Amino acid sequence: MIDLKRNSKKELVPATGKRTRSSSIYKPNQDEDFKISRGKFSDFLTCPRCFYMDRVIGLDAPGTPGWTLNETTDILLKKEFDACRESQTPHRLFLENGLEHLVPFQHPDIDKWRDSLHHGLITRFSDSNIILTGGVDDIWQNTENGKLVVADYKSQANTKELEPVSYLSDPYKEGYKVQIDFYAYLLQQMGFDVEETAYFLVCNADRGANGFKGEMKFQETLIPYRWNSSWIHEKVTEMIYLLNDNNAPDANPSCKNCAYVRQRLVLER
Ligand code: SF4
Numbered sequence: 001m002i003d004l005k006r007n008s009k010k011e012l013v014p015a016t017g018k019r020t021r022s023s024s025i026y027k028p029n030q031d032e033d034f035k036i037s038r039g040k041f042s043d044f045l046t047c048p049r050c051f052y053m054d055r056v057i058g059l060d061a062p063g064t065p066g067w068t069l070n071e072t073t074d075i076l077l078k079k080e081f082d083a084c085r086e087s088q089t090p091h092r093l094f095l096e097n098g099l100e101h102l103v104p105f106q107h108p109d110i111d112k113w114r115d116s117l118h119h120g121l122i123t124r125f126s127d128s129n130i131i132l133t134g135g136v137d138d139i140w141q142n143t144e145n146g147k148l149v150v151a152d153y154k155s156q157a158n159t160k161e162l163e164p165v166s167y168l169s170d171p172y173k174e175g176y177k178v179q180i181d182f183y184a185y186l187l188q189q190m191g192f193d194v195e196e197t198a199y200f201l202v203c204n205a206d207r208g209a210n211g212f213k214g215e216m217k218f219q220e221t222l223i224p225y226r227w228n229s230s231w232i233h234e235k236v237t238e239m240i241y242l243l244n245d246n247n248a249p250d251a252n253p254s255c256k257n258c259a260y261v262r263q264r265l266v267l268e269r
Contacts, residue, residue, distance in 0.1 A: 041239065110139065152199075184229050
């Protein structure tokens with residue numbers, strides 16, 4: 001996509017292709033702590049080369065516009081769940097789904113944990129200088145055993161019936177599962193007991209409505225997911241190994257962005 005560089009006053013400025021904030025660039029074998037967010041870890045899993053170009057070389061990749069409609073469902077859901085958090089009562093969706101033993105988790109840091117830009121769940125990886133972070137949508141609690149339940153809100157507009165098996169087996173949802181596995185891992189590392197089942201709260205917009213009339217209807221579905229964090233330690237170790245390497249790894253051969261750049265170079269030669 002076309003992404004034009006603008007300064008803080010929204011004026012167009014020349015794009016250099018490089019980031020300038022040195023704290024966001026890792027120097028191989030540095031001793032200082034360095035934060036890696038869940039999103040950057042996902043980038044590493046998708047394409048180690050792009051991750052390296054971003055975190056170590058400091059390239060400034062084109063961005064995408066914000067998903068403000070999706071964010072709005074998140075904000076509105078947060079308000080509902082916060083009201084139940086305050087009263088420590090089950091949310092209406094818990095009652096409808098036979099989950100009356102759940103309540104939104106009450107913790108002094110819950111707002112920090114949900115702030116993916118400035119904080120998030122946070123833990124040091126083993127005895128390394130890598131600090132792993134991840135801004136979770138919500139955390140619920142099983143009142144019968146005290147364990148925490150990871151929750152992630154998803155918005156979509158799909159005409160297919162929402163059903164757990166087909167939802168989770170879709171290759172496009174692999175990244176969603178990584179997200180939950182990572183949050184569960186962070187919570188475990190922070191010393192919490194985590195329930196083996198997490199939930200996606202999927203809000204599916206009704207595309208078959210008769211008209212817009214200033215509103216959009218959503219069907220809300222809780223999709224249970226049995227997370228697995230056992231693979232994360234090994235992958236984070238690989239990621240740190242790469243951060244300390246002086247060479248960039250190979251690109252993902254399925255990536256259309258790199259294929260596009262290669263074709264441009266050929267055509268403009
Ligand atoms: S293959 Fe795609 S993701 Fe990887 S470096 Fe190239 S543009 Fe980035």
